[in-house]
Amino acid sequence: xxxxxxxxxxxxxxxxxxxxxxxxxxxxxxxxxxxxxxxxxxxxxxxxxxxxxxxxxxxxxxxxxxxxxxxxxxxxxxxxxxxxxxxxxxxxxxxxxxxxxxxxxxxxxxxxxxxxxxxxxxxxxxxxxxxxxxxxxxxxxxxxxxxxxxxxxxxxxxxxxxxxxxxxxxxxxxxxxxxxxxxxxxxxxxxxxxxxxxxxxxxxxxxxxxxxxxxxxxxxxxxxxxxxxxxxxxxxxxxxxxxxxxxxxxxxxxxxxxxxxxxxxxxxxxxxxxxxxxxxxxxxxxxxxxxxxxxxxxxxxxxxxxxxxxxxxxxxxxxxxxxxxxxxxxxxxxxxxxxxxxxxxxxxxxxxxxxxxxxxxxxxxxxxxxxxxxxxxxxxxxxxxxxxxxxxxxxxxxxxxxxxxx
Numbered sequence: 170x171x172x173x174x175x176x177x178x179x180x181x182x183x184x185x186x187x188x189x190x191x192x193x194x195x196x197x198x199x200x201x202x203x204x205x206x207x208x209x210x211x212x213x214x215x216x217x218x219x220x221x222x223x224x225x226x227x228x229x230x231x232x233x234x235x236x237x238x239x240x241x242x243x244x245x246x247x248x249x250x251x252x253x254x255x256x257x258x259x260x261x262x263x264x265x266x267x268x269x270x271x272x273x274x275x276x277x278x279x280x281x282x283x284x285x286x287x288x289x290x291x292x293x294x295x296x297x298x299x300x301x302x303x304x305x306x307x308x309x310x311x312x313x314x315x316x317x318x319x320x321x322x323x324x325x326x327x328x329x330x331x332x333x334x335x336x337x338x339x340x341x342x343x344x345x346x347x348x349x350x351x352x353x354x355x356x357x358x359x360x361x362x363x364x365x366x367x368x369x370x371x372x373x374x375x376x377x378x379x380x381x382x383x384x385x386x387x388x389x390x391x392x393x394x395x396x397x398x399x400x401x402x403x404x405x406x407x408x409x410x411x412x413x414x415x416x417x418x419x420x421x422x423x424x425x426x427x428x429x430x431x432x433x434x435x436x437x438x439x440x441x442x443x444x445x446x447x448x449x450x451x452x453x454x455x456x457x458x459x460x461x462x463x464x465x466x467x468x469x470x471x472x473x474x475x476x477x478x479x480x481x482x483x484x485x486x487x488x489x490x491x492x493x494x495x496x497x498x499x500x501x502x503x504x505x506x507x508x509x510x511x512x513x514x515x516x517x518x519x520x521x522x523x524x525x526x527x528x529x530x531x532x533x534x535x536x537x538x539x540x541x542x543x544x545x546x547x548x549x550x551x552x553x554x555x556x557x558x559x560x561x562x563x564x565x566x567x568x569x570x571x572x573x574x575x
Contacts, residue, residue: 190255297327304336308343316340329361331370338374347378362391365398372402381471382443389475404474407433407464411455413479418486422452427466427474435464441476457483457513458553490558491516491549499565505535506562508547514557518547524559540566 170179177188184192293299304319317340323333334353341350354371361367368391375383388396388403396403410424411417425433433449434442439461453462463478492509510516516532517525522544532547543564549557 190252190259192251297323297330297333300326301332301336304333308336308340311343313340313344328357329364329366331366334367335370335374342378350374350378363394365395368395368399372399376470376472379471381467382473384472385475402472404428404431404466404468404472406474406477407435407449407466409462409464409477409479410452411479411481413481416482416484417455418484420457421455421481421483423455423462423481424452425449425464431466431468431474433464433466435462437462439463439478441465443473444471455481455483457485457551459483484553484555485513485551487551487555488514488549488557490560491547493545493547493560493562495562495564497563499567500538501567501569503568504538504564504566506538506545506564507535508532508560510549513552514549516547516549518545520545522546524548526556527554538564538566540568 170181171177172179172186172189172191174191175186175189177186179186186192294303300319300323304316304323307313307316307319317337320333320337320340323330324337327333334357338350338353341347341353351374354367354374357367358364358371368387371387372384375381375387384402385404388399391399405428407425407427410426411421425435427433434444434446435449435453436442436446437453437460440463442463442465444467449464455462459480459482461478461480463476465476466474488511494507494509495504508516508518510532515527517527517529518532518536519525519529520536520539520543523529523546525546525548527550529548536545538545543566545562545564546559548559551557
C-alpha cells in the first residue's frame with residue numbers, strides 16, 4: 170500500500186508513513202448521501218417510490234457535508250497528533266544517537282587523557298624533581314643505596330640545583346657519617362664558587378645539625394655575589410669602645426656593643442668564643458699588662474658573626490727610683506737601711522756596688538747597715554716585671570772603739 174500523501178510504499182500492518190509520518194487511511198470517509206442516492210437509483214429501476222422530496226434530499230446533503238467537514242477536522246486533528254508523535258520519535262532517535270556519540274567521544278577523550286597522564290608521569294619520573302622525589306622516598310624506607318643512587322643521578326642531570334645535594338647529605342647523616350654529609354656541600358661549593366643556592370643549602374645543613382658556628386667561616390670565603398645573596402646570614406661583629414693601637418697607663422673599662430637582638434660572647438685568653446663562652450653583660454676591666462679580648466655577636470637563630478679580636482696593653486707609670494733612707498753619709502752608730510716599696514711593686518738590692526735585678530736580694534724589711542764603707546743600690550720591680558730606676562746610697566759606718574770592744 171502506498172501513502173496517500175507522499176506516495177511512499179507502506180508495509181502491511183504499519184499504521185503511519187515512515188517517510189512523512191502521517192497516519193495510514195484504511196477505511197474511506199463515510200458519506201450517507203451516497204447510500205440514499207444509491208437507494209433512489211435502485212428504486213427507480215424497480216419502479217418503486219423513494220419517499221424523499223427535495224427538502225429531505227437537501228437536509229441529507231447538508232448532513233453529509235457537515236459529517237465530511239467534521240471528518241476532515243478530526244482527520245486534521247489526528248494528523249497533527251500523528252505529526253507530533255512522529256517528531257517526538259524522531260527526536261528520541263536523535264537523542265539516542267547523540268548519547269551514543271557522546272559516549273564514544275568520552276571514551277576517546279578518556280583514552281587520550283589516560284595516555285597524556287601516563288606520558289606526564291613518565292616524564293616526571295625521569296625529571297630532576299621526579300628523581301629527587303624517588304630518592305627521598307627510598308630514604309624514608311631506609312633503602313640508603315637506592316636513595317644515594319637516585320640523588321647521584323639527579324646531580325648528574327642538574328648539578329647546579331641544591332635539592333639532590335641535600336638529599337645525599339641526609340643519606341650520610343642517616344648512616345652516622347656527618348663528615349661525609351658536610352663534604353657533599355663543601356666539594357660542590359669548591360667546584361661552583363658562585364652558586365648561592367649551594368651555599369644556602371650548606372647553611373641549612375649547619376643549622377639543622379646545630380653547627381651554626383661554621384656559617385661565618387663559610388661565608389667569609391664566599392664571593393661578593395654570594396655574600397650579597399645570603400646577607401641575612403652575615404652578622405656584624407661587635408664594636409669595641411677602646412682603640413687597641415693605644416697603650417694605656419691605667420686600668421680601663423672596655424665596652425662591647427652589637428646590633429639589636431644580638432647577644433655578645435667573649436674570651437680574654439686569645440681563644441675564639443662560642444655560645445658557651447662568657448656572655449657579655451657589663452664592661453670588661455682591663456688590668457695592667459697585655460689582654461686579648463675576642464668577641465662574637467649571635468642572632469636569635471644562633472648564627473654568629475666572625476670573631477673580632479683586639480689586644481690591649483695597660484702599662485701603669487713606673488716609679489722613677491725607690492726612696493731609700495737614710496741618705497748617703499758617715500754614721501757612727503748602728504743604723505738600719507729602709508726602702509719604701511709602693512703597692513704593686515717589689516724591691517731588690519745589692520751592697521757590693523752591682524746593679525740589682527730580680528735575681529738580687531729581695532727587700533723584705535729594714536737592712537742593717539754594714540760596718541765600713543758600703544755602696545747600697547735598690548730597684549723597684551712592677552707586677553709586670555718592669556724595673557724602676559736604681560737608687561744608690563754610699564754609707565760609711567765607723568762605730569766607736571768602745572762600742573767595738575763591747
